[in-house]
Amino acid sequence: xxxxxxxxxxxxxxxxxxxxxxxxxxxxxxxxxxxxxxxxxxxxxxxxxxxxxxxxxxxxxxxxxxxxxxxxxxxxxxxxxxxxxxxxxxxxxxxxxxxxxxxxxxxxxxxxxxxxxxxxxxxxxxxxxxxxxxxxxxxxxxxxxxxxxxxxxxxxxxxxxxxxxxxxxxxxxxxxxxxxxxxxxxxxxxxxxxxxxxxxxxxxxxxxxxxxxxxxxxxxxxxxxxxxxxxxxxxxxxxxxxxxxxxxxxxxxxxxxxxxxxxxxxxxxxxxxxxxxxxxxxxxxxxxxxxxxxxxxxxxxxxxxxxxxxxxxxxxxxxxxxxxxxxxxxxxxxxxxxxxxxxxxxxxxxxxxxxxxxxxxxxxxxxxxxxxxxxxxxxxxxxxxxxx
Amino acid sequence: xxxxxxxxxxxxxxxxxxxxxxxxxxxxxxxxxxxxxxxxxxxxxxxxxxxxxxxxxxxxxxxxxxxxxxxxxxxxxxxxxxxxxxxxxxxxxxxxxxxxxxxxxxxxxxxxxxxxxxxxxxxxxxxxxxxxxxxxxxxxxxxxxxxxxxxxxxxxxxxxxxxxxxxxxxxxxxxxxxxxxxxxxxxxxxxxxxxxxxxxxxxxxxxxxxxxxxxxxxxxxxxxxxxxxxxxxxxxxxxxxxxxxxxxxxxxxxxxxxxxxxxxxxxxxxxxxxxxxxxxxxxxxxxxxxxxxxxxxxxxxxxxxxx
Numbered sequence: 001x002x003x004x005x006x007x008x009x010x011x012x013x014x015x016x017x018x019x020x021x022x023x024x025x026x027x028x029x030x031x032x033x034x035x036x037x038x039x040x041x042x043x044x045x046x047x048x049x050x051x052x053x054x055x056x057x058x059x060x061x062x063x064x065x066x067x068x069x070x071x072x073x074x075x076x077x078x079x080x081x082x083x084x085x086x087x088x089x090x091x092x093x094x095x096x097x098x099x100x101x102x103x104x105x106x107x108x109x110x111x112x113x114x115x116x117x118x119x120x121x122x123x124x125x126x127x128x129x130x131x132x133x134x135x136x137x138x139x140x141x142x143x144x145x146x147x148x149x150x151x152x153x154x155x156x157x158x159x160x161x162x163x164x165x166x167x168x169x170x171x172x173x174x175x176x177x178x179x180x181x182x183x184x185x186x187x188x189x190x191x192x193x194x195x196x197x198x199x200x201x202x203x204x205x206x207x208x209x210x211x212x213x214x215x216x217x218x219x220x221x222x223x224x225x226x227x228x229x230x231x232x233x234x235x236x237x238x239x240x241x242x243x244x245x246x247x248x249x250x251x252x253x254x255x256x257x258x259x260x261x262x263x264x265x266x267x268x269x270x271x272x273x274x275x276x277x278x279x280x281x282x283x284x285x286x287x288x289x290x291x292x293x294x295x296x297x298x299x300x301x302x303x304x305x306x307x308x309x310x311x312x313x314x315x316x317x318x319x320x321x322x323x324x325x326x327x328x329x330x331x332x333x334x335x336x337x338x339x340x341x342x343x344x345x346x347x348x349x350x351x352x353x354x355x356x357x358x359x360x361x362x363x364x365x366x367x368x369x370x371x372x373x374x375x376x377x378x379x380x381x382x383x384x385x386x387x388x
Numbered sequence: 389x390x391x392x393x394x395x396x397x398x399x400x401x402x403x404x405x406x407x408x409x410x411x412x413x414x415x416x417x418x419x420x421x422x423x424x425x426x427x428x429x430x431x432x433x434x435x436x437x438x439x440x441x442x443x444x445x446x447x448x449x450x451x452x453x454x455x456x457x458x459x460x461x462x463x464x465x466x467x468x469x470x471x472x473x474x475x476x477x478x479x480x481x482x483x484x485x486x487x488x489x490x491x492x493x494x495x496x497x498x499x500x501x502x503x504x505x506x507x508x509x510x511x512x513x514x515x516x517x518x519x520x521x522x523x524x525x526x527x528x529x530x531x532x533x534x535x536x537x538x539x540x541x542x543x544x545x546x547x548x549x550x551x552x553x554x555x556x557x558x559x560x561x562x563x564x565x566x567x568x569x570x571x572x573x574x575x576x577x578x579x580x581x582x583x584x585x586x587x588x589x590x591x592x593x594x595x596x597x598x599x600x601x602x603x604x605x606x607x608x609x610x611x612x613x614x615x616x617x618x619x620x621x622x623x624x625x626x627x628x629x630x631x632x633x634x635x636x637x638x639x640x641x642x643x644x645x646x647x648x649x650x651x652x653x654x655x656x657x658x659x660x661x662x663x664x665x666x667x668x669x670x671x672x673x674x675x676x677x678x679x680x681x682x683x684x685x686x687x688x689x690x691x692x693x694x695x
Contacts, residue, residue, distance in 0.1 A: 034601045036503040187647070193668075196609075197598035199398040199530065201643045206525070207391040220505050221603040228599065231510060231527045233517040254507045 001375050021319055022061035023310065026083030027094035028076050028104055030210055031068035031196065035222020039068065039095045039143070042118045044371050045280075045299025046093070047138030050305065052283065055369030057303060062251030065089065069100050076100040077107065084111040090317040091116060093302055096295075098122040098141060098169035099193070109133055112318055114328070118302040119295060121347060122168050125177075130345040133321070136327055139267055140379035141169050142345045144243040147265040147352035147374045148214055149180030152241045154354070154373055155263065159184040160241075161210035163201060165221065166190035166214040173216035173243070179380060186210035187345050191217075198225045202232045213238055216244040225255045230258035239263065248293040252357060252365055259357045260367060267350040268297045268337040271367050276334035277305075297336050305340075309331040343384035351375050390523040395645045396638065400528050405636025408592035409610055410617040410629040412585020418624015418690060419561040421577055422471055422484045424487035427614070428607025430586045434459045434593025436497060439508040439602045448511035452594050459590020460583045467582035472575070494604050501565055505603035527633075533595050540588065541630050548626060557581065561624045561690050572609030613640075616672055620679050622686025636672050643668025672687060 012368075013222065029039035041067055055061055065087060069076040074096065083089040092108035095101040101120040108115040114133045121136040146359060147236045152160060162177055163172035170190060179184065187208040189201055202225075205213055209367065222245075229235055235258060240246075244266035252259045259304045270281055270291060280300050284292040305328065312321050313325035331340050333347075342347050352374035355367045411624035412426050442451030462613025468488060474482045509515075514529045548554035560567045568574045569625060594606075600606070617636050650665030655663065678685065 032498075032503045032604065034603050036505075036507050040504070197402070197605075199401065200395055200641050203391055203394040204645060220603065223505075223507060227507075227510075228527075231515065231529060233525060233527075238556050274522075298437060328692070 022055075022063040022093070023028055023057075023315060023380065024083075024087055024089040025062055025082070025091045025093060025306070026087065026089035027064055027066045028069050028079045028083070029066065029094035030071050031066075031202075032097040032274035033071050034223075035071060035096065036198075036220060037293070038119070038219055039094065041066070041283075041293045041295035042094060042096065042252075042299035042302075043295035045284065045292065045301075046118065046285055046303045047299075048280070048296075049300050049303030049373045051287070052130050058309070060310040060313075061293035062179040062306075062310075063371045066094070068099075070288070071097050071100065072129065073103040075098050075102045080107045080225065081105045084108060084113060086120075089113060091208040091306060093118055096168055097119050097167075098172070099167045100166065101125075105131075105134060109250045112321070114317065114321075116306060116328070118303055119326060120169065123172050123381055124168070124257050126345050126379055128386075130381075130385035130387055132325060132346075132387060134347045135342070135350065137305050138298045138348070139350055140381065141309070142179070142381075143174040143347075143350065143352075143377055144175040144245065144265075145176035145216060146180045146380070147212075147350075147377060148241055148243045149177045150352070150374045151265050151354045152177075152212060152214065153180070153182050154291070155212075157183055157193075157212045157241070159186045159187075159210050160212050161185075161187045161205050161208050161238075162214045163191060163205075164216040165193040167193050170216060176380075177214050177216075181214075183211075183253055191221075191239045191308070192361045193221075193233035196220060196224050196226050199232075202229060202234065205238065206232070206234060210238060211339065213240050215242055215246055219251075222246045222251050226251060226258050226262075230255070235261065236372055244268075246292045247355075247357065247367065248295065248312065249291045249367070250293050253291075256365060257359070260359045263370075264357075264367070265352045265373060266355060266356050267348075267351055267352055268294055269355065271366075272336070272353075274334075274336070275340050277336040277338075280336045301333075301335050301337070301340070302331045304335070305331060333350065333380060344387050345379070345382045346387065347382065349376055349378050352377055390521075392646075393521075393523055394509055394526065397526060397534070399528070399638035399641035400532050400634060401537075401637070402641055403634035404533055405592050405596060405610065406587045406613055406617050406637055407537060407633035408540065409624055409632050410621070410633050411540075412588045413614050414621065414624055414626065414629045415557070415571045415581055416585050417555060417618060419564065419581065420471075420475060421564075422474060424471070424478055425483060425486040425591055426466065427585070428492035428611030430459045430463055430589035431492055431593040431596075431607040431610055432493065432497065432604070433462045433488075434499060434590030435597040435602045435606060435664045436506065436593075438591070438594035438597045440501070442508055442597075443506070451508070451575065451597075452591075455590045455594035455597075456587050456685075459593065460521050462529075462531070463577050463586020463678060464583040464591075466586075467579050472578075475578075490608065496657075497604050504598075505601035507601055508597045514602075519694065527623040529598065536591075536595065537620065544626055547676065549557045552693055596660040613672070616658040616676050618674050620682075622688040622690060624690040625686070625688040628648055628688035635675065640668060641673055647671075 031039045067079045098120045105115045117136045164173045240262045247264040252322045309327035313323045354373040400516040434455040438455040441454035468541045517525045525567040621632030651660035
């Protein structure tokens, strides 16, 4: 289960930087369980950016250490301790799940390292608990789902049944959806994290007769739910409006026809038209032979964000923490999502896209962009954060 | 009311899966006296064999066949290579050895198929839903699982009650030394029995594969519940495994479905669901504790059970 993938660096960097040890980046991510592909894609997106520069980010040699946390906070803690104390990592990244990040982030911050999240961003670190060395390259957990609430309003739904796993990100998700959804909540259910059979929940949805369903079930949970939902014959009568993580490319590919008609919101799409995205999508397909998911885009953006800061400081991280922090905050890089800027709590301000899954005549299934539903969306906690 | 009926069907269906796993477990535990923690791995082997074979050949039936064969072979190899050495050792050794087998099976599966879960579709002819009584629409595939469970239970009862092999199984569970003294090849019988238990676990895995993601470690979640079933039903009793499995399936599902609503009368919904989820998974163990207080050897204890 624990396999260290020592990636890149070495050979090429020896020729140029004689003086510098590579900057060590510890990536603690989820590579096993039904949600293993989330971490794989974050890792592969991140490493693609490193590969583009032959083992460097922003001209500085880096060593990326990757370990699997198995979605368990205990594993995350152990790996973080090892990365920080023994390996002297200066940057910690990679955490997918919001039951792991509240354990890992404080350890990294206490050690004076920078914590840069490619995915998980619980409310805990967005408001009063924000930290000058804590950055998020993806989104704040709630805002993922707030955008789905906005989209549901636009589509004219008056009541919704909502469900999510019973853990921090699940609670954030339902809170986020409800914050913006103007209709009534027909029912609310928390499931077990990692649950595989949703027959009991689907029966409750059928009985509640809502106009739509919002669910936050990332990874394998979403695939299981989506398949069983279609098998129960509910897909067409009670449509789904979800957030990006509940309808990524992998889920769409796995459930196929059961995904058609599902509406979702995302801060990034494979089909977005900008130079950085074109380069990323093409490069990812060429390197790994599959379509990038939203997680891959986040991994790539995280690496590019780090690259921009390393470039500004000439490779110094802890050695000149103030400069590195200021450079991160500037976010001077071309994000695959287009424009990228941080709010005062170091979480990005995103433009949320509304999407719908469509089936073309030749049978291919794509998640088409409909329109921007929530432009320049600032998360709900930013005002509570004392950072400037 | 219709919701209640639907949830009962869901509970029975979970019961069928548990029965298929617990049936093998209880036979092995009761007759051979071996605690086999790796029984869940046979469930996983069945699911992987079904998913992979169906993906390659496009035939659900071939997938099902592959699952049964793969599980039977894995089970018998497991018995011959590992279990056979453990019959005369104490339970701690058995637990350690079979726990090692779990780790081995999981790592081997990871190496062979990777960490990304596999997915399998419900076979075309079983896709869709039917209205069983007005207002209750239920997926056909889940109904078929219920039917298969009933058939397997019936077949197993007939084998055990009416056939010579069944008689030997019953005799073996009552007094294994006596059966050996009577000149029966007890080693062969154990291997075959182990294979039979493995086939049931493999069948459960194959039937679960289209419903859930096929992933490493999927058997362990089921195994714990299956052990509860065995203890509730009475070690070694197939009838006990059936009744216990249905009880556990119903208690778990109904608890999950209705406890949060009950608790919502007193708490806010996140708390109610959290406590509800906790209580409903606990409810199984409360049930087990109650039954053990009233009937220490389980609901259907075997005659001559050695303790």
